[in-house]
Amino acid sequence: MTKTYNIGVEATIDVIGGKWKPVILCHLQNNGRMRTAELKRAIPTITQKMLTQQLRELEKDSIINRRVYNQVPPKVEYELSKYGQTLGEILSSLCYWGEFHVEKMYEQGESVTLNQQDYINIPKT
Template sequence: MKDYNIGVEATIDVIGGKWKPVILCHLKDEGTMRTSELKRAIPKITQKMLTQQLRELEQDQIINRIVYQQVPPKVEYELSEYGSSLNTILTSLCGWGEKHIEVMKENEELNV
């Protein structure tokens, strides 16, 4: 058990970083996705980093990894019930980001 001084430390520890919130937003918006679908949705992420981030999210019980016993093997990812409790946070992060993009565009237009 890690020792946190404030709750936001635990939140950032679990969903922080460059890629985890992006992965989680795609799973929140799109539902169940295969690894290849996530890779297409996030073209700048490397396969190695995607795999690592998915494993960490699975270990923290934020996502479920669903393995189908077939040839070729099929694996899908979805938000777990516990992970779905992050939906409000993820929606807020996405909304704030969209607003920030608008503000930056407006500032850029004023400075041209």
Template sequence: MPTKTYHIGVEATMDVIGGKWKTVILCHLRHHTMRTGELSRAIPQISQKMLTQQLRELEADHIIVRQVYKEVPPRVEYHLSAYGETLVQILHELCVWGEDNVDRRRDAGEDVRILTRDDVPD
């Protein structure tokens, strides 16, 4: 396998958690274990195909753990691995920055908001 070279550490980070959906998925999983359907409801803009692909990539990178329960019908849950837990502080800081950014934009007159859990139907 050829050597993978990065020019700066953030490139290596973004290689694992970059893209539109991975950080969103991880931010949800940093609070608790979730099933696929729960993630779909929490992130309504993501297609089932993309959600499955992103979960598989995060699992392959050992960031999340996929737990399959031998039940009928089978139950599958996802949670952060111990390695994934090392991202919690970074994810928290990204969320705080985003919330502050939304506040700043709203103060400047933009019609923008962040949904709360109460805004999302079960």
């Protein structure tokens, strides 16, 4: 079966779209290699089941690498693959724009907080 995309962004969204994949990828880009529990702590509103599902899909698409250590207790780490690192500018732009948007909301008097930021000065509460 042939996949058909009408515009390139469709192919991008097909791989990294959804609520959680960009968040997972930004954490891996910013923090490097992370264990499952570290990702879960960094994304407290994601369920364990959803995190596992999203990690498996990203691994299947060669966006992340899964490294399993043969030890007790088992240790598994995830990191961006070389191919996944090609998303660097896209992920940075998404993060930056989100921070810019939160700053705009804050300036308009909306009640908003941003727990992790890299670029702009939004008061943390």
